Amino acid sequence: MSDFVFEQLGLTSRETKLYQTLLKLGPTSIRDIASHSGINRGSAYESLKELQAKGVVSYFPKGKRRFFMAESPEILLNLAQERKQRLEKTIETLKHTVIPDLIQSQPKLHHTDVRYYEGDDGIEWVLRDILNVVSQQDHKEYCVFSSKPIRPYLYRPFPTYTKQRVKLGINVKVIALGDGGEDAELSQRKWIKTEGAVDASYIAIYPPKCAIISLARENFPSAVVLESNDIAKAQQIIFDTLWRLL
Template sequence: MIEQTFEQLGLTPRESLLYQTLLKLGPSSIRDIAEHSGINRGTAYESLKQLQSKGVVSYFPKGKRRFFTAENPEILLSLAEDRRHRLDKTIETLKTTIIPNLHQQQPEYHHTNVRYYEGDDGIEWVLRDILNVVSQQDHKEYCVFSSKPIRPYLYRPFPNYTKQRVKLGINVKVIALGEGGEEAELSQRKWIKTEGSVDASYIAIYPPKCAIISLVSKNFPSAVVLESKDIASAQQIIFDTLWKML
């Protein structure tokens, strides 16, 4: 776990080893550092210079030699905070400048982007995509057609989906095909009564996308996600019209 943490801070495995070696040794010469770390002097020296540039290691002259010393481990928290600050700035730049500019480079014609997903991992991806897309919109709401047979498989890979949806302040309107379905916070539900059983199906409308989930076999779900403003708009009109009639 510590190696993964150091890697996220921008330190290589070798740099991590050298830093921890220095913490144990205290101020040390390059010869002692190389001996205790098992890294040859030339490689150790180059890595120590990298650590110094990152503020993790410092040195002082002692006679004709340099002695290196590890900074207090609290410096690692400063590194993490600095990386988080730079990442926040990158995210903001992506939102306000880069992504809008990239969208402008796309051709003007409309096309439908179709993606297929299978199994629990695929269904979880679709559910997370719904939350991600809707949470970024001003009007945080999406609409669903859902039948009872699909429900046991829908949230199996993402059991806390509803809690996440509510936490993000996302509303949902559900038209249930057949009986069943539980009331939930930030949720409105209406029913279409059917005679006999209905097939397992789930259609989520979250413009500019629509997701269709069904069962390929008895216990294996699959999904198709259509990204098209025109298709999503048409599906939204159908849903809204039917919603008012129920």
């Protein structure tokens, strides 16, 4: 029988061994319990008291001695249910009281969290982050600056990205640098005409974050994600201003 299950119920390995021993022996004196379990009498007695407090073991007097007996194994399910209820209450307290209080106690520093990602796995993480962040906002929309050379590499690791975005009801505004780009559902697009080729670049503004994706040598994609309300708001103002002018 797995000790892990008993550990999850709050029983130590010694308590588990004593409980299993009592189940096999039936009502038993402390001397016989110690003998059959291989645990010395002093330690066995202390653990039996703990088991009694947990409701797993009971005792009755017989002459001048105490005889201990294990409760029915169904009691273990009761222990599990009680621990589950306590954990659920703890989670609710964390969500609604403890975590908000801890956040309030933090100094209001205007810092920028910067993270770097590389390769197809990194780009997929960034794209999924955009969907996760925007889908939780009341106004489900983000903005993008995008150039044609980046597009073949952008959705390569996540070909169903647009379908997932539409499914989540997320709108996107795109300012395309140079030619290209396809119309898609829940998408608006405007263009900045350029002379000559443009470099591969993609900037997504999804407050409180901005993601910058580019290509390194041999078309190796990399990304930087900045988490800063101040930076995201400044980028949003730039985008909105330019959008109105186009």
